[in-house]
Amino acid sequence: MKSAGYWPCRNEIIKAHLDAPHKYEPFVELFDTEKLDAVRDHYGADLYKECYLDALDEVMTMSNVVTHLRMLGVDCKPIFTEDDCHVNFIAVFALGNTNADRINRLAKKHALNVLFQCPTH
Numbered sequence: 001m002k003s004a005g006y007w008p009c010r011n012e013i014i015k016a017h018l019d020a021p022h023k024y025e026p027f028v029e030l031f032d033t034e035k036l037d038a039v040r041d042h043y044g045a046d047l048y049k050e051c052y053l054d055a056l057d058e059v060m061t062m063s064n065v066v067t068h069l070r071m072l073g074v075d076c077k078p079i080f081t082e083d084d085c086h087v088n089f090i091a092v093f094a095l096g097n098t099n100a101d102r103i104n105r106l107a108k109k110h111a112l113n114v115l116f117q118c119p120t121h
Contacts, residue, residue, distance in 0.1 A: 006051055007084060009043040013055040014080045021063060030059050061110050062088060068106065073097040079115070091115045 016035035021028050040048040062078045069076050073096025079089040090112055092103060100120035107114045 002084065003047055003050060005043060005047055007082065009039065009047050010051040010055050011080075011082045012039045012042070013048075013051055014059065014082075017055075017059045017063075030056070030063060058088060062090075062112070065106060065110050065112060066090065069096075069098075069103060072102075074103065087111070087113050089113045089115050091117055093117050095120070 013031070013036065016031045016039065018030060018032060021030050023029075036052075043051070058080065062080070066076055066078055069090070069092075073094075074092060075094035075096065077091045077093070079091055080086075081088060088111075090103075090107055092100075092114055095103070095118060100114075100116060104114055
């Protein structure tokens with residue numbers, strides 16, 4: 001069971017993720033640090049820490065899958081759901097150099113679903 005305030009806090013952290021991560025070898029910055037500071041100040045350090053670790057895992061997984069797909073020429077966007085019965089999605093607008101089956105397999109391997117917004121054949 002999640003702590004009171006978990007989902008609003010987690011959702012605010014997810015909203016602070018960067019569309020394109022900043023890469024400074026050997027580090028990758030996935031979040032806007034000023035927004036994270038505001039979330040921590042609002043929800044408190046303990047709840048923030050609990051939510052941040054889960055949100056970080058979700059954002060890292062999504063970032064890796066989206067990066068992989070974009071390297072295949074797929075035009076896509078991550079969609080994070082905001083409740084406790086959630087599954088995160090990848091919206092696909094163009095297949096690029098791959099096919100729908102391969103995209104689905106990659107997403108399913110990481111417990112993600114795909115919403116195709118383009119012809120898949």
